[in-house]
Each structure stands twice: as C-alpha cells, then as structure tokens.
Amino acid sequence: MFDYRPGDSPVHLLNPVTKLAVAVGLTVVVFLLPNPWGPALIAVALLGVAAVAGFPGRVAKLAAILTLPFLVAVVLVQGIFYPGNETPLLEVGPVTFWEEGVTYGLLVFFRVLVVVCAVLIMVFSTYPKAMMVAFIDKGLSPKLAYVFMASLQFVPEMQRRARAIIEAQQARGLDLKANLWRRFQALLAMMIPLLAGALISVETRSLALEARGFSRGGMRNHLIEVPDRTTDRVIRWSMAAIVVLVATWRIVL
Amino acid sequence: MSLIEIEELTFSYSTQQHEPALRNLSCSIEQGSFVGITGLAEAGKSTFCRLIAGYIPHFFQGEFSGRVNVAGKDTTETTIGELAEWVGFVFENPFDQLTGASLTVLEEAAFALENMGLAREQIRLRAEKSLTQVGMEDLKDRHPQQLSGGQSQRLALASIIAVQPEVFILDEPTSQLDPLGVEEVFDVISDMHTRGNTLIVVSQDLDHLAIRSDRLMVIDKGEIKWDGEPREVLLEAAEARYPILIPDVLEISRKLRAAGRIPSNPPLPLTVEQAANELSSIDTPGSAETIAAGRTSRHSKVESSKELVFEDVHYDYPTGVSAIRGVSLSLDEGCVCIVGQNGAGKTTFAKHLNGLLRPTRGRVLVRGKDTREYRVAELAREVGLAFQNPDDQLFRSTVEEEVRFGPDNVGAGPEEAKRMVAFAMDLMGLEAVPEKKPHDLGVPERKRVATASVIAMNTPVVVLDEPTGGQDAEGIELLGQLVGQLVQQGKLVVVVTHDVMFAARHADRVIALYQGRVLLDDDPRTVFGREETLARTHVEPPAVTRLGKLLGLEETLLSPEELLAVFAPE
Numbered sequence: 001m002f003d004y005r006p007g008d009s010p011v012h013l014l015n016p017v018t019k020l021a022v023a024v025g026l027t028v029v030v031f032l033l034p035n036p037w038g039p040a041l042i043a044v045a046l047l048g049v050a051a052v053a054g055f056p057g058r059v060a061k062l063a064a065i066l067t068l069p070f071l072v073a074v075v076l077v078q079g080i081f082y083p084g085n086e087t088p089l090l091e092v093g094p095v096t097f098w099e100e101g102v103t104y105g106l107l108v109f110f111r112v113l114v115v116v117c118a119v120l121i122m123v124f125s126t127y128p129k130a131m132m133v134a135f136i137d138k139g140l141s142p143k144l145a146y147v148f149m150a151s152l153q154f155v156p157e158m159q160r161r162a163r164a165i166i167e168a169q170q171a172r173g174l175d176l177k178a179n180l181w182r183r184f185q186a187l188l189a190m191m192i193p194l195l196a197g198a199l200i201s202v203e204t205r206s207l208a209l210e211a212r213g214f215s216r217g218g219m220r221n222h223l224i225e226v227p228d229r230t231t232d233r234v235i236r237w238s239m240a241a242i243v244v245l246v247a248t249w250r251i252v253l
Numbered sequence: 254m255s256l257i258e259i260e261e262l263t264f265s266y267s268t269q270q271h272e273p274a275l276r277n278l279s280c281s282i283e284q285g286s287f288v289g290i291t292g293l294a295e296a297g298k299s300t301f302c303r304l305i306a307g308y309i310p311h312f313f314q315g316e317f318s319g320r321v322n323v324a325g326k327d328t329t330e331t332t333i334g335e336l337a338e339w340v341g342f343v344f345e346n347p348f349d350q351l352t353g354a355s356l357t358v359l360e361e362a363a364f365a366l367e368n369m370g371l372a373r374e375q376i377r378l379r380a381e382k383s384l385t386q387v388g389m390e391d392l393k394d395r396h397p398q399q400l401s402g403g404q405s406q407r408l409a410l411a412s413i414i415a416v417q418p419e420v421f422i423l424d425e426p427t428s429q430l431d432p433l434g435v436e437e438v439f440d441v442i443s444d445m446h447t448r449g450n451t452l453i454v455v456s457q458d459l460d461h462l463a464i465r466s467d468r469l470m471v472i473d474k475g476e477i478k479w480d481g482e483p484r485e486v487l488l489e490a491a492e493a494r495y496p497i498l499i500p501d502v503l504e505i506s507r508k509l510r511a512a513g514r515i516p517s518n519p520p521l522p523l524t525v526e527q528a529a530n531e532l533s534s535i536d537t538p539g540s541a542e543t544i545a546a547g548r549t550s551r552h553s554k555v556e557s558s559k560e561l562v563f564e565d566v567h568y569d570y571p572t573g574v575s576a577i578r579g580v581s582l583s584l585d586e587g588c589v590c591i592v593g594q595n596g597a598g599k600t601t602f603a604k605h606l607n608g609l610l611r612p613t614r615g616r617v618l619v620r621g622k623d624t625r626e627y628r629v630a631e632l633a634r635e636v637g638l639a640f641q642n643p644d645d646q647l648f649r650s651t652v653e654e655e656v657r658f659g660p661d662n663v664g665a666g667p668e669e670a671k672r673m674v675a676f677a678m679d680l681m682g683l684e685a686v687p688e689k690k691p692h693d694l695g696v697p698e699r700k701r702v703a704t705a706s707v708i709a710m711n712t713p714v715v716v717l718d719e720p721t722g723g724q725d726a727e728g729i730e731l732l733g734q735l736v737g738q739l740v741q742q743g744k745l746v747v748v749v750t751h752d753v754m755f756a757a758r759h760a761d762r763v764i765a766l767y768q769g770r771v772l773l774d775d776d777p778r779t780v781f782g783r784e785e786t787l788a789r790t791h792v793e794p795p796a797v798t799r800l801g802k803l804l805g806l807e808e809t810l811l812s813p814e815e816l817l818a819v820f821a822p823e
Binding site for chain 1: 341349367371373377380416604629634703706
C-alpha cells in the first residue's frame with residue numbers, strides 16, 4: 001500500500017534529501033500559518049505535485065482514508081467546544097456550532113492533510129535504496145542506513161514467521177481459545193520461538209554481512225547513483241528561505 | 254606452500270568447554286581443489302569451516318590452540334572482513350544469509366562490491382557477471398524475498414562470487430532445498446570447480462558430493478577419520494559400516510565385487526550411469542520377483558478404517574493462487590508418503606489434515622469429523638503434525654518439558670503423558686539429553702525434539718513434514734524405525750518428503766502431487782516405476798530403481814538388496 005511507484009517524473013528525479021527537506025519545511029510552515037487558507041492552498045498544490053509525479057489518485061485516496069475521519073472528529077469537537085467560540089454558525093437541535101471553532105478545526109485538519117500528502121508523495125516517488133544512498137552521501141553512517149533498510153523487510157518477515165509459529169503450536173494441540181491462563185501460555189509459546197528464531201537468523205546474518213565486508217572501513221560506493229542537482233539545491237534553499245520568512249512574519253510582526 | 258594450512262588445531266566453544274569441537278587436527282588444502290566434507294551431526298564440520306573463514310576465533314569465542322593459515326595469513330591476526338576477500342562463505346539457511354536490505358537481486362549481488370568501494374560501473378559489471386554465472390541474470394530485478402530456496406542459495410553464491418575470493422566454503426548449502434534446488438546449486442558448484450576455484454563443501458548428500466569433489470574428508474568427533482580420493486574414502490567407510498549415506502550404486506558394486514561377480518580393479522561407480530555400464534556386461538542369474546512378491550504387504554493389517562477422507566477438495570489462497578484443485582482420496586493405515594516438487598501443494602495438503610487450512614470447496618473428514626466444524630486444537634487429538642522448522646515451535650527450557658508440551662495440551666493424564674514422553678524421546682534418540690536446553694542442540698537434534706513432542710501426543714494419525722531434511726545417516730535411520738513402530742501400533746503415518754529413498758524403504762503407498770492434483774497414487778513400486786510421469790513433478794526415482802531401468806530389468810526395484818538378489822543370489 002505504501003510502496004514505491006516507479007517513474008521518471010521531475011518529482012522522482014529530485015534527490016530524496018530535497019524531498020525530505022520540503023516535507024519538513026512545509027510541516028513547519030503550516031503549523032506557523034494562522035488560518036486554514038494557507039494550508040488548504042498548499043494541500044491543493046501538493047495534489048498538483050502528485051499529479052506531476054503520476055499518482056494523484058493514489059495520494060488523494062490514501063490521504064482521504066487517513067485524514068477524513070480526523071476531519072469529522074476535529075471539526076465537530078472544536079466546532080462545539082473551542083474556548084474562543086463567539087459567533088454561532090449553525091444550530092442543530094440543542095447543539096450549536098460556532099464559527100471560530102469550525103475554522104480552527106479546519107486549520108488543524110489542513111495542517112495534518114499537508115503533512116500526510118507531503119510524506120505520501122515522498123514515499124511513493126522515492127526508491128527506498130535511493131533514500132538510503134542519498135543519506136549516506138550526506139554523511140549518515142552506513143550502519144544506520146542499513147538498519148533503516150532492514151527494518152522495511154523485518155516486519156513482513158516477522159509476520160510470516162509468527163504465522164508459521166502459530167500453526168506449528170496449534171498442530172501440537174495449543175488452544176488459542178481457552179481460559180486466561182492458557183492464553184498466557186499460548187503467548188509464551190509464540191513469543192519465545194519468535195525471539196529465539198530472530199536471534200538465530202541474526203547470527204547468520206551478521207556473519208554474512210561481515211563476510212561481505214560490511215564492517216570494513218574506507219571508501220564505499222553504490223550501485224545506484226543518486227545525483228544532487230542544482231535544482232535540488234535551489235529548492236532546498238528556497239524552502240529554507242520560506243520557512244525563515246514565515247517564521248519572521250509570525251513571530252516578529 | 255598450500256593455500257590453506259591447519260596445524261595441530263584444538264578448539265572448544267566457550268559454551269561447551271570440556272568437549273573440544275576439533276581435536277589436534279592438521280590438514281592442508283591446495284589451490285584449485287574441491288574438498289568434500291561429510292560426517293555425523295555435531296562432528297565438527299561447521300567448526301572446521303568457521304576456522305578457515307576466521308569466524309573462529311573472531312566471532313565464536315572459545316579455547317583455541319594451533320595455527321590456521323589462509324593464503325599465507327594467520328587467521329588469528331586477520332579480521333573477518335579482511336579474510337572475506339580471500340574466503341567466501343555460503344551458509345545453510347538460504348534466506349537468513351541475505352542482507353535483508355536489498356530490494357532487487359542485483360543490489361544483493363552488488364552489496365559486497367559496494368562495501369569494497371569499487372567504481373560504480375565495475376560494481377554493476379561484476380554483479381551482473383556473477384548472476385550470469387549462477388544462471389540468474391533474468392531474475393536480477395526480482396525482490397530477494399520472492400525467490401525459491403534454490404534461487405536464494407544461488408544468489409548467496411553469486412554475491413560471494415562477485416568478490417572473487419580464493420576459497421569458497423559452503424556449509425550444507427543444499428540441506429534445506431528441494432531436489433530441483435539441490436541440482437541447481439550443485440551445477441553451479443561443479444561449474445565453479447571447472448573454473449579453477451578452490452571449494453570446500455560440507456554435505457550429507459554424498460550422491461551429489463562424491464562424484465564432483467576430488468577429495469573427500471570424513472570428520473568424526475572432531476578428528477579427520479578418512480581423507481582422500483572420494484571412492485577410496487567411501488569404500489573404507491562402507492567396509493567399516495560407518496554411518497554416512499554411502500551412495501547405493503557404490504554399495505551395490507562393492508558387494509558384487511566381494512561376491513566375485515565383477516573384477517575388483519576398475520574404479521567403483523558413483524553414478525547410476527557408471528553402475529549401469531559396469532553391470533551391463535554381466536548376466537542375471539537371479540530374479541527380483543521373488544523378493545518383490547514377498548514384500549508387497551509390509552505391515553500386518555489392522556482393521557481398516559477410513560481415518561482421513563478428502564472429498565473433492567479445492568483450496569485457493571487469499572492471494573488467488575489455487576494450491577489444491579480437486580483432490581479426492583481416503584487414507585486408512587500404514588505409511589503414506591506424499592511427494593512432488595515445491596509448489597505442487599504438499600504442505601497445503603498436509604495443513605488440511607488437521608484443519609490448519611479448510612477447503613474452499615469440498616470437505617475433509619478427520620476420523621469422521623468435518624474439519625470445518627472443529628478447532629485445530631480439537632483436531633490435534635486425532636492428528637499430530639510435525640512441521641519442518643523446529644525453531645518455529647521449541648520454547649520450553651528442557652527437552653523433556655518440550656516433548657511434554659504436546660501431551661499436556663491434548664489433556665493426557667500425568668501417567669500416560671510420562672509414558673508417552675519417555676517412549677517418544679527413546680524413539681527419537683533423545684534419552685541421553687532430557688535436561689538439555691533445546692536451543693543448545695544442533696539443528697538435526699532440535700528437529701527430532703519437535704518430532705518427539707508430536708509423537709508423544711499419541712494421536713491415531715501422525716503427519717511428518719520433511720522429517721529427514723538435514724538429518725545425518727543416524728537420524729534418518731531413527732526416523733525409519735519411528736515410522737515402522739507407529740505403523741505397527743496401527744497408526745496412520747503421513748510423510749511429506751523429497752526423500753525418495755526414504756519413501757521407497759518405508760512407504761506402503763506413495764501419492765505424487767502435481768499442480769494441486771494427484772498425479773500418481775499407488776504402492777511405491779508402481780509409482781517409482783513410472784519415471785516419465787514422475788518427472789513432470791520433478792521427482793526422480795531412487796538410484797537403484799533408475800539403475801534397474803537402465804539395465805532393462807522388468808521388475809521395478811526399490812532397494813539395493815533386490816538388485817543384489819538379481820545379480821548375486823545367495
């Protein structure tokens with residue numbers, strides 16, 4: 001669902017560090033902006049970026065799934081209970097919705113929407129390995145980068161093993177639908193092999209990594225090249241400038 | 254000077270200080286040689302490999318005396334990383350040794366080269382070349398987690414080949430693979446040997462190993478017991494009745510020589526073709542039929558009851574893959590072996606036997622109970638199923654407690670449980686280790702612990718999934734006795750296996766699956782007699798059966814004894 005979608009759009013060609021910088025920068029900006037219009041505009045712009053990247057539907061759909069329940073909750077709650085409520089907007093039976101609350105609810109919603117869209121665009125348009133290489137190029141330790149990559153595969157692998165363990169234990173008569181004490185035992189019967197198995201495979205894996213020269217010092221290189229172009233630098237500096245401007249506007253003026 | 258020199262080496266792991274894994278071992282290995290290593294479980298084979306790669310003493314700690322020299326370097330003074338440029342290592346588990354950080358096969362093959370800091374173009378060229386060498390160039394964009402065991406193991410080989418080390422060490426590279434995977438990996442190994450690489454390969458599979466290697470070593474209790482030309486070593490081991498899996502063809506030829514039926518000077522055969530060549534020139538005074546006739550009913554029949562019934566069973570995985578496509582049969586008694594290539598539906602079939610999977614169409618009856626209406630825990634009183642990987646289940650602190658887990662779950666009384674635990678441990682050769690931690694045992698023993706815990710449930714039906722995988726000769730012998738005992742008690746034993754020799758020796762009935770359907774279902778003699786049909790599901794009849802066919806014998810043979818009865822009747 002959150003997998004990389006291959007492509008060669010301008011968004012795909014950006015350096016992953018640039019995409020992360022923009023995502024972080026936009027997050028700061030939308031939390032500084034005082035009313036819903038700014039974040040709403042940025043959200044629309046981001047959908048435009050998703051369209052350029054070739055997956056607008058996917059971003060829109062996932063963003064909707066992730067944020068719509070939140071929209072309903074935050075607008076309802078803030079609309080009724082926001083402390084600064086003064087102007088009634090709508091009365092439904094005994095309940096009054098206030099303009100200030102609804103506006104504030106929308107502000108919060110659009111902020112979250114911007115963050116979600118920015119992250120989705122980054123994830124969909126960035127090959128995970130390229131992300132890792134880009135960060136190593138910027139000075140991240142290769143070991144940390146490895147942990148990041150390995151964690152992507154760790155979860156599905158653990159799920160697969162957990163299923164195998166449940167099956168093996170059930171085949172030995174373990175009852176998953178029994179009293180509390182039995183269930184506690186069942187948990188042990190699952191967790192211990194899961195951990196022990198993970199330790200066994202870690203031993204093999206760490207030896208295999210050693211044998212592939214993982215811990216050796218000196219120069220490294222990468223199969224894939226992740227260029228950092230002038231465009232990337234321009235975008236990153238512009239983003240930084242925008243953040244500084246907005247911050248100055250909000251704090252000083 | 255030889256490429257590898259080991260002098261008076263003694264090593265004990267810090268976890269087992271009083272039991273040296275290797276004792277005063279000396280040997281040297283020349284550049285370009287292919288050394289096969291075999292021996293019983295826990296004999297010290299892996300320790301030998303780890304020493305050469307420097308994993309001992311740098312990764313596994315313990316008491317170390319003596320000297321190991323690889324390409325003129327003392328391994329104690331060289332790091333694993335530095336040695337890795339000289340020594341490549343392939344491990345037993347095909348999946349654990351992948352880096353887990355690559356999204357394509359090509360990236361995986363390039364990993365070591367990236368760490369070496371080669372130029373980008375050089376990385377790509379060398380990684381692609383090594384993938385071509387193992388026949389995986391078409392899979393280079395595939396995700397490593399979507400590979401079969403054999404492909405995964407070949408990828409591990411490719412990523413080592415890319416480094417271009419002097420020596421390749423492969424520690425049981427095929428024990429977890431299906432026959433197709435075994436062939437694939439051994440083909441690559443042979444190819445590497447012809448390219449002049451130095452190879453050290455540990456395996457129990459002497460049918461594949463002996464013919465390819467130019468030197469065979471048997472390690473026994475930390476010492477080199479035999480070391481020399483493979484045929485001579487096998488001959489000595491066979492004459493000493495040493496428990497390794499001597500290829501049947503060699504054993505047959507040895508016995509015929511002893512009986513004076515063939516001259517003793519030409520080299521012993523190691524392949525079916527060589528044996529057929531040797532035997533084609535001599536006459537056949539005896540007949541296999543007499544023996545075959547006396548063997549059709551191997552086990553005394555108890556009253557016939559339909560223990561397991563499949564009625565037009567279909568099973569589709571949620572992903573849409575149809576794993577079982579219309580299987581109707583009933584299993585009553587004796588030992589039934591299920592064979593077929595990976596993906597033919599064997600494991601899916603086995604999981605239907607105790608309700609772990611329920612048919613998407615049709616139904617399965619376990620001793621009259623429809624599996625759709627019972628929980629797995631309830632069906633476990635009728636059917637005990639032992640899975641392949643022991644590490645998916647062992648969790649108690651002693652072997653005895655672990656074996657007790659099954660009987661406790663199915664509500665056996667304390668007396669009954671105690672009796673069954675003792676019985677099962679005895680059958681699986683665990684009577685000496687009841688207080689040990691299961692995880693301190695080697696893989697073959699761990700696997701027998703898991704099997705014992707299922708046996709101890711005393712269920713009328715026992716299902717064993719790939720029980721002989723990774724076992725040494727003694728372990729396979731124990732499993733054979735186990736099956737015999739259980740069948741004698743009137744139980745139905747279902748064995749899912751790639752091991753056709755085991756099936757030929759112990760099965761009363763063999764079912765070959767192919768693409769989710771029953772391809773063949775008959776007594777072993779009939780099934781293994783149909784070589785062409787079996788080839789569709791990548792099952793090769795036992796060596797002696799193929800030998801009989803090549804010699805043009807009418808009767809299908811299942812054991813060396815039958816063949817000997819034809820050529821050298823008493």
